[in-house]
Amino acid sequence: MAADIRSLFVTRLYQAHVAGVDYDELENSCYAIYEDDEAGQAWSEENGFPGYTSYASLTDLPWRFPIFADLVRALDESVAEFAADLGFDLDGKPLKLEDIWINILPEGGAHASHIHPHSVISGTTYVAMPDGASALKLEDPRHAMMMAAPPRRKDAPEDRQSFVYVAPKVGDVLLWESWLRHEVPMNMAEGERISVSFNYGWG
Template sequence: MFAKTAAFPLFATPVWGFDLPADKALDINGRLLVLLERWFTPRPALKPGETWQTTHDLHQRPEFAPLLPFVRGSVEATLDALAVRERAWTITGCWANINPAGGFHPPHIHPNNLISGVYYLQTPPNADAISFHDPRPQAHLIQPVATKGVPETQSEIEVEAKPGRMLLFPSWLRHSVRPNYGNQERISISFNVMLDDYAARNSAPMWKGFREDGTRA
């Protein structure tokens, strides 16, 4: 009927995935799991369903240095994809998430940052996904019965979380983690990134005006 058809993915919300080489992931994850066990034993006393985070200074500890090149590489690749001009940025926080059996993370965002990321150290079966939520609540006001789930109509999408995988996403994108139905702790490393001197570098008007002599600036 038509000579050509196309669907245009307007206003897409990307989530970027980076898988470390298997040997690197095995080495780094093994080291970090040992460190976390040493630093944070005994575990905090928690109520059923609760989870906990470490302090948010892990990126400043020398022992975490082996992971940082991969964080930097993933952030730079994401900024490339977004065509961001300013490239001075800072890790504003980095911490471990420990989800014991039954532990979960309710939907949340990471305010006052540009990009957030998570790197997976240990994801037992039945605790191996992260959920991202459609930031357009009005898009689901009308929900026709579908024959299958497609990203264009889903209000929540799960992305596989596996050891050695790093996921980056806009810090405003709401996300959550379902309860850990596995027998092991689910352990991940989260981090936030913000551009340096954002107001000074980015807040001036982006358009060019005319000078007094009538020429464009």
């Protein structure tokens, strides 16, 4: 009799193209905000953040630029779809946007491995991805329990790899549960990698 081997406690990743958003306008808006955001530029420099992020300086992007309001409306739909797939019992209280910020990563820049505490679903939509721009690197959350495990074969299926690299295209959105550790390896493109990241919470 053949053994019954099945997956348990699966980590889900959502990827889709975000329709109804003008990504050329969004890119221009990201640069306009960057040029005016002296506090964000200063924070990025003081904290060794490569390039620019509005994470610590601006909290009202959808109010400042209508294109960000368009983006949030589309993200709300994607997050609701992902929450349903995850089987969340939201008790009639939908997940709501908590934070949204711009990342402009120049050639040679990287974002170290991290999680997004105090949020439920996190994600990124991609505004500019020149040839050679970094993929998103996702880490198996069970690493701390794998004290004596041998490495995975390079040809092992994706859902059994220790790290998964996802190379999104402009207009794609990636969503994951906020506890999932992830990073952006060094940007090898000559151009700037631009993304908009966000967190959704509940309750």
